[in-house]
Amino acid sequence: MKSWLAFFIPSDEYKEKRMLYFLSEGAILLLLSLVVMVICNQFYPMNTGLALLIPIAIFLFYVMGRYILSGIEYTDIATETAYKKEIKRILNKIGGIVVIYALLYLLIVGFPANNTEWIDFIGLLLVVGVLWFFTSFISLKRSYKKNRELL
Amino acid sequence: MKNNVKLARVSLSLTQEQLATRVAATRQTIGLIEKGEYNPSLQLCIAIAKELNKTLDELFWEVENK
Incomplete structure:
Protein backbone atom coordinates (compact mmCIF):
# COMPACT_ATOMS: atom_id res chain seq x y z
CA MET A 1 0.00 0.00 0.00
CA LYS A 2 1.39 3.40 -0.99
CA SER A 3 1.53 5.83 1.90
CA TRP A 4 4.11 8.27 3.22
CA LEU A 5 3.63 6.57 6.59
CA ALA A 6 5.33 3.46 5.14
CA PHE A 7 8.64 5.29 5.57
CA PHE A 8 8.23 5.19 9.38
CA ILE A 9 6.76 1.70 9.66
CA PRO A 10 8.84 -1.51 9.98
CA SER A 11 9.01 -3.73 6.89
CA ASP A 12 8.15 -6.94 8.76
CA GLU A 13 4.39 -7.42 8.35
CA TYR A 14 3.61 -8.46 11.95
CA LYS A 15 5.49 -5.46 13.36
CA GLU A 16 3.90 -3.23 10.74
CA LYS A 17 0.40 -4.37 11.71
CA ARG A 18 1.03 -3.89 15.44
CA MET A 19 2.53 -0.44 14.90
CA LEU A 20 -0.45 0.63 12.79
CA TYR A 21 -2.76 -0.48 15.62
CA PHE A 22 -0.75 1.45 18.23
CA LEU A 23 -0.70 4.60 16.10
CA SER A 24 -4.43 4.35 15.36
CA GLU A 25 -5.31 3.80 19.02
CA GLY A 26 -3.08 6.72 19.97
CA ALA A 27 -4.76 8.94 17.35
CA ILE A 28 -8.23 8.06 18.69
CA LEU A 29 -7.13 8.82 22.27
CA LEU A 30 -5.65 12.10 21.06
CA LEU A 31 -8.96 13.00 19.39
CA LEU A 32 -10.92 12.08 22.53
CA SER A 33 -8.58 14.13 24.73
CA LEU A 34 -9.12 17.13 22.42
CA VAL A 35 -12.92 16.72 22.64
CA VAL A 36 -12.70 16.51 26.46
CA MET A 37 -10.54 19.63 26.55
CA VAL A 38 -12.90 21.59 24.26
CA ILE A 39 -15.74 20.74 26.68
CA CYS A 40 -13.63 21.54 29.77
CA ASN A 41 -12.52 24.82 28.22
CA GLN A 42 -16.15 26.01 28.21
CA PHE A 43 -16.21 25.85 32.02
CA TYR A 44 -12.56 26.32 33.00
CA PRO A 45 -10.50 28.30 30.47
CA MET A 46 -7.20 26.49 29.91
CA ASN A 47 -3.69 27.72 29.21
CA THR A 48 -3.04 27.36 25.44
CA GLY A 49 0.43 25.88 25.85
CA LEU A 50 -0.81 23.23 28.28
CA ALA A 51 -3.85 22.47 26.13
CA LEU A 52 -1.57 21.77 23.17
CA LEU A 53 0.95 19.79 25.19
CA ILE A 54 -1.47 17.35 26.86
CA PRO A 55 -2.80 15.67 23.66
CA ILE A 56 0.74 15.37 22.24
CA ALA A 57 1.95 13.80 25.51
CA ILE A 58 -1.01 11.39 25.58
CA PHE A 59 -0.29 10.27 22.01
CA LEU A 60 3.47 9.87 22.49
CA PHE A 61 3.26 8.10 25.87
CA TYR A 62 0.53 5.77 24.67
CA VAL A 63 2.27 4.73 21.43
CA MET A 64 5.68 4.42 23.11
CA GLY A 65 4.25 2.53 26.08
CA ARG A 66 2.42 0.05 23.89
CA TYR A 67 5.51 -0.45 21.70
CA ILE A 68 7.79 -1.05 24.68
CA LEU A 69 5.41 -3.46 26.42
CA SER A 70 4.50 -5.39 23.27
CA GLY A 71 7.94 -7.04 23.05
CA ILE A 72 8.27 -6.49 19.29
CA GLU A 73 11.39 -4.32 19.30
CA TYR A 74 14.08 -7.01 19.62
CA THR A 75 12.69 -9.73 17.37
CA ASP A 76 15.82 -11.90 17.20
CA ILE A 77 16.83 -12.03 20.87
CA ALA A 78 15.93 -15.53 22.02
CA THR A 79 19.04 -16.86 23.81
CA MET B 1 -4.75 -20.73 12.49
CA LYS B 2 -3.28 -24.22 12.69
CA ASN B 3 -0.60 -24.98 10.14
CA ASN B 4 2.28 -27.28 9.25
CA VAL B 5 5.00 -24.65 8.89
CA LYS B 6 7.09 -25.92 11.82
CA LEU B 7 6.97 -29.54 10.60
CA ALA B 8 7.97 -28.53 7.08
CA ARG B 9 10.73 -26.24 8.35
CA VAL B 10 12.22 -28.84 10.68
CA SER B 11 12.10 -31.50 7.95
CA LEU B 12 14.37 -29.25 5.86
CA SER B 13 16.64 -28.63 8.90
CA LEU B 14 16.05 -24.90 8.75
CA THR B 15 16.05 -22.66 11.83
CA GLN B 16 13.38 -20.02 12.39
CA GLU B 17 16.02 -17.38 11.76
CA GLN B 18 17.08 -18.90 8.43
CA LEU B 19 13.49 -19.14 7.19
CA ALA B 20 12.81 -15.60 8.40
CA THR B 21 15.78 -14.23 6.45
CA ARG B 22 14.71 -16.05 3.29
CA VAL B 23 11.15 -14.68 3.37
CA ALA B 24 12.15 -11.17 4.56
CA ALA B 25 10.37 -11.50 7.90
CA THR B 26 11.61 -11.64 11.48
CA ARG B 27 12.26 -14.71 13.60
CA GLN B 28 9.45 -13.58 15.92
CA THR B 29 6.96 -13.46 13.05
CA ILE B 30 7.88 -17.00 11.97
CA GLY B 31 7.50 -18.18 15.58
CA LEU B 32 4.08 -16.56 15.86
CA ILE B 33 2.93 -18.12 12.58
CA GLU B 34 4.11 -21.58 13.68
CA LYS B 35 2.24 -21.24 16.96
CA GLY B 36 -0.88 -20.10 15.13
CA GLU B 37 -0.86 -16.75 16.92
CA TYR B 38 -0.53 -14.67 13.76
CA ASN B 39 -2.26 -15.12 10.41
CA PRO B 40 0.22 -14.10 7.69
CA SER B 41 -0.72 -12.28 4.50
CA LEU B 42 -1.16 -14.30 1.32
CA GLN B 43 2.11 -12.83 0.05
CA LEU B 44 4.03 -14.15 3.08
CA CYS B 45 2.21 -17.52 2.94
CA ILE B 46 3.35 -17.93 -0.67
CA ALA B 47 6.93 -16.92 0.18
CA ILE B 48 7.03 -19.46 3.03
CA ALA B 49 5.49 -22.21 0.87
CA LYS B 50 8.08 -21.60 -1.87
CA GLU B 51 10.99 -21.72 0.58
CA LEU B 52 9.71 -24.91 2.17
CA ASN B 53 8.91 -26.54 -1.19
CA LYS B 54 5.28 -27.07 -0.21
CA THR B 55 1.94 -25.98 -1.57
CA LEU B 56 -0.30 -23.60 0.35
CA ASP B 57 -2.72 -26.48 0.90
CA GLU B 58 -0.02 -28.62 2.50
CA LEU B 59 1.02 -25.84 4.85
CA PHE B 60 -2.15 -23.96 5.72
CA TRP B 61 -5.24 -25.95 4.76
CA GLU B 62 -7.07 -27.53 7.68
CA VAL B 63 -8.32 -31.07 7.04
CA GLU B 64 -10.53 -32.70 9.63
CA ASN B 65 -9.56 -36.28 10.41
CA LYS B 66 -12.53 -38.66 10.41
Whole structure:
Protein backbone atom coordinates (compact mmCIF):
# COMPACT_ATOMS: atom_id res chain seq x y z
CA MET A 1 0.00 0.00 0.00
CA LYS A 2 1.39 3.40 -0.99
CA SER A 3 1.53 5.83 1.90
CA TRP A 4 4.11 8.27 3.22
CA LEU A 5 3.63 6.57 6.59
CA ALA A 6 5.33 3.46 5.14
CA PHE A 7 8.64 5.29 5.57
CA PHE A 8 8.23 5.19 9.38
CA ILE A 9 6.76 1.70 9.66
CA PRO A 10 8.84 -1.51 9.98
CA SER A 11 9.01 -3.73 6.89
CA ASP A 12 8.15 -6.94 8.76
CA GLU A 13 4.39 -7.42 8.35
CA TYR A 14 3.61 -8.46 11.95
CA LYS A 15 5.49 -5.46 13.36
CA GLU A 16 3.90 -3.23 10.74
CA LYS A 17 0.40 -4.37 11.71
CA ARG A 18 1.03 -3.89 15.44
CA MET A 19 2.53 -0.44 14.90
CA LEU A 20 -0.45 0.63 12.79
CA TYR A 21 -2.76 -0.48 15.62
CA PHE A 22 -0.75 1.45 18.23
CA LEU A 23 -0.70 4.60 16.10
CA SER A 24 -4.43 4.35 15.36
CA GLU A 25 -5.31 3.80 19.02
CA GLY A 26 -3.08 6.72 19.97
CA ALA A 27 -4.76 8.94 17.35
CA ILE A 28 -8.23 8.06 18.69
CA LEU A 29 -7.13 8.82 22.27
CA LEU A 30 -5.65 12.10 21.06
CA LEU A 31 -8.96 13.00 19.39
CA LEU A 32 -10.92 12.08 22.53
CA SER A 33 -8.58 14.13 24.73
CA LEU A 34 -9.12 17.13 22.42
CA VAL A 35 -12.92 16.72 22.64
CA VAL A 36 -12.70 16.51 26.46
CA MET A 37 -10.54 19.63 26.55
CA VAL A 38 -12.90 21.59 24.26
CA ILE A 39 -15.74 20.74 26.68
CA CYS A 40 -13.63 21.54 29.77
CA ASN A 41 -12.52 24.82 28.22
CA GLN A 42 -16.15 26.01 28.21
CA PHE A 43 -16.21 25.85 32.02
CA TYR A 44 -12.56 26.32 33.00
CA PRO A 45 -10.50 28.30 30.47
CA MET A 46 -7.20 26.49 29.91
CA ASN A 47 -3.69 27.72 29.21
CA THR A 48 -3.04 27.36 25.44
CA GLY A 49 0.43 25.88 25.85
CA LEU A 50 -0.81 23.23 28.28
CA ALA A 51 -3.85 22.47 26.13
CA LEU A 52 -1.57 21.77 23.17
CA LEU A 53 0.95 19.79 25.19
CA ILE A 54 -1.47 17.35 26.86
CA PRO A 55 -2.80 15.67 23.66
CA ILE A 56 0.74 15.37 22.24
CA ALA A 57 1.95 13.80 25.51
CA ILE A 58 -1.01 11.39 25.58
CA PHE A 59 -0.29 10.27 22.01
CA LEU A 60 3.47 9.87 22.49
CA PHE A 61 3.26 8.10 25.87
CA TYR A 62 0.53 5.77 24.67
CA VAL A 63 2.27 4.73 21.43
CA MET A 64 5.68 4.42 23.11
CA GLY A 65 4.25 2.53 26.08
CA ARG A 66 2.42 0.05 23.89
CA TYR A 67 5.51 -0.45 21.70
CA ILE A 68 7.79 -1.05 24.68
CA LEU A 69 5.41 -3.46 26.42
CA SER A 70 4.50 -5.39 23.27
CA GLY A 71 7.94 -7.04 23.05
CA ILE A 72 8.27 -6.49 19.29
CA GLU A 73 11.39 -4.32 19.30
CA TYR A 74 14.08 -7.01 19.62
CA THR A 75 12.69 -9.73 17.37
CA ASP A 76 15.82 -11.90 17.20
CA ILE A 77 16.83 -12.03 20.87
CA ALA A 78 15.93 -15.53 22.02
CA THR A 79 19.04 -16.86 23.81
CA GLU A 80 20.67 -15.76 27.07
CA THR A 81 23.94 -14.96 25.28
CA ALA A 82 22.18 -12.73 22.76
CA TYR A 83 20.22 -11.10 25.61
CA LYS A 84 23.37 -10.23 27.59
CA LYS A 85 25.12 -9.04 24.43
CA GLU A 86 22.16 -6.78 23.63
CA ILE A 87 22.20 -5.25 27.14
CA LYS A 88 25.88 -4.37 26.63
CA ARG A 89 25.09 -2.93 23.20
CA ILE A 90 22.28 -0.78 24.67
CA LEU A 91 24.58 0.46 27.46
CA ASN A 92 27.32 1.33 24.96
CA LYS A 93 24.87 3.11 22.66
CA ILE A 94 23.30 5.19 25.45
CA GLY A 95 26.71 5.93 27.01
CA GLY A 96 28.09 7.05 23.65
CA ILE A 97 25.14 9.32 22.90
CA VAL A 98 25.24 10.86 26.41
CA VAL A 99 28.97 11.60 26.03
CA ILE A 100 28.51 13.08 22.52
CA TYR A 101 25.59 15.21 23.75
CA ALA A 102 27.63 16.43 26.74
CA LEU A 103 30.61 17.34 24.52
CA LEU A 104 28.42 19.15 21.97
CA TYR A 105 26.64 21.02 24.76
CA LEU A 106 29.93 22.13 26.29
CA LEU A 107 31.30 23.15 22.88
CA ILE A 108 28.22 25.02 21.65
CA VAL A 109 26.63 26.40 24.83
CA GLY A 110 29.79 26.52 26.91
CA PHE A 111 30.68 25.41 30.43
CA PRO A 112 27.97 25.87 33.07
CA ALA A 113 28.73 29.06 35.00
CA ASN A 114 27.43 28.11 38.43
CA ASN A 115 26.24 25.18 40.54
CA THR A 116 22.63 25.47 39.39
CA GLU A 117 23.65 25.26 35.73
CA TRP A 118 25.89 22.26 36.47
CA ILE A 119 23.01 20.50 38.25
CA ASP A 120 20.69 21.27 35.31
CA PHE A 121 23.26 19.96 32.82
CA ILE A 122 24.14 16.75 34.69
CA GLY A 123 20.55 16.21 35.85
CA LEU A 124 19.24 16.32 32.28
CA LEU A 125 21.89 13.86 31.08
CA LEU A 126 21.23 11.50 33.98
CA VAL A 127 17.44 11.57 33.61
CA VAL A 128 17.58 11.04 29.81
CA GLY A 129 20.21 8.28 30.13
CA VAL A 130 18.46 6.40 32.94
CA LEU A 131 15.01 6.72 31.35
CA TRP A 132 16.33 5.59 27.99
CA PHE A 133 18.08 2.58 29.52
CA PHE A 134 15.02 1.72 31.62
CA THR A 135 12.64 1.75 28.61
CA SER A 136 15.12 -0.17 26.42
CA PHE A 137 15.63 -2.73 29.20
CA ILE A 138 11.87 -3.31 29.64
CA SER A 139 11.44 -3.62 25.87
CA LEU A 140 14.35 -6.08 25.65
CA LYS A 141 13.08 -8.14 28.58
CA ARG A 142 9.57 -8.36 27.08
CA SER A 143 10.97 -9.23 23.64
CA TYR A 144 13.26 -11.91 25.10
CA LYS A 145 10.38 -13.49 27.05
CA LYS A 146 8.11 -13.45 24.00
CA ASN A 147 10.80 -14.89 21.71
CA ARG A 148 11.63 -17.68 24.18
CA GLU A 149 7.99 -18.73 24.20
CA LEU A 150 7.99 -18.93 20.39
CA LEU A 151 11.03 -21.19 20.03
CA MET B 1 -4.75 -20.73 12.49
CA LYS B 2 -3.28 -24.22 12.69
CA ASN B 3 -0.60 -24.98 10.14
CA ASN B 4 2.28 -27.28 9.25
CA VAL B 5 5.00 -24.65 8.89
CA LYS B 6 7.09 -25.92 11.82
CA LEU B 7 6.97 -29.54 10.60
CA ALA B 8 7.97 -28.53 7.08
CA ARG B 9 10.73 -26.24 8.35
CA VAL B 10 12.22 -28.84 10.68
CA SER B 11 12.10 -31.50 7.95
CA LEU B 12 14.37 -29.25 5.86
CA SER B 13 16.64 -28.63 8.90
CA LEU B 14 16.05 -24.90 8.75
CA THR B 15 16.05 -22.66 11.83
CA GLN B 16 13.38 -20.02 12.39
CA GLU B 17 16.02 -17.38 11.76
CA GLN B 18 17.08 -18.90 8.43
CA LEU B 19 13.49 -19.14 7.19
CA ALA B 20 12.81 -15.60 8.40
CA THR B 21 15.78 -14.23 6.45
CA ARG B 22 14.71 -16.05 3.29
CA VAL B 23 11.15 -14.68 3.37
CA ALA B 24 12.15 -11.17 4.56
CA ALA B 25 10.37 -11.50 7.90
CA THR B 26 11.61 -11.64 11.48
CA ARG B 27 12.26 -14.71 13.60
CA GLN B 28 9.45 -13.58 15.92
CA THR B 29 6.96 -13.46 13.05
CA ILE B 30 7.88 -17.00 11.97
CA GLY B 31 7.50 -18.18 15.58
CA LEU B 32 4.08 -16.56 15.86
CA ILE B 33 2.93 -18.12 12.58
CA GLU B 34 4.11 -21.58 13.68
CA LYS B 35 2.24 -21.24 16.96
CA GLY B 36 -0.88 -20.10 15.13
CA GLU B 37 -0.86 -16.75 16.92
CA TYR B 38 -0.53 -14.67 13.76
CA ASN B 39 -2.26 -15.12 10.41
CA PRO B 40 0.22 -14.10 7.69
CA SER B 41 -0.72 -12.28 4.50
CA LEU B 42 -1.16 -14.30 1.32
CA GLN B 43 2.11 -12.83 0.05
CA LEU B 44 4.03 -14.15 3.08
CA CYS B 45 2.21 -17.52 2.94
CA ILE B 46 3.35 -17.93 -0.67
CA ALA B 47 6.93 -16.92 0.18
CA ILE B 48 7.03 -19.46 3.03
CA ALA B 49 5.49 -22.21 0.87
CA LYS B 50 8.08 -21.60 -1.87
CA GLU B 51 10.99 -21.72 0.58
CA LEU B 52 9.71 -24.91 2.17
CA ASN B 53 8.91 -26.54 -1.19
CA LYS B 54 5.28 -27.07 -0.21
CA THR B 55 1.94 -25.98 -1.57
CA LEU B 56 -0.30 -23.60 0.35
CA ASP B 57 -2.72 -26.48 0.90
CA GLU B 58 -0.02 -28.62 2.50
CA LEU B 59 1.02 -25.84 4.85
CA PHE B 60 -2.15 -23.96 5.72
CA TRP B 61 -5.24 -25.95 4.76
CA GLU B 62 -7.07 -27.53 7.68
CA VAL B 63 -8.32 -31.07 7.04
CA GLU B 64 -10.53 -32.70 9.63
CA ASN B 65 -9.56 -36.28 10.41
CA LYS B 66 -12.53 -38.66 10.41
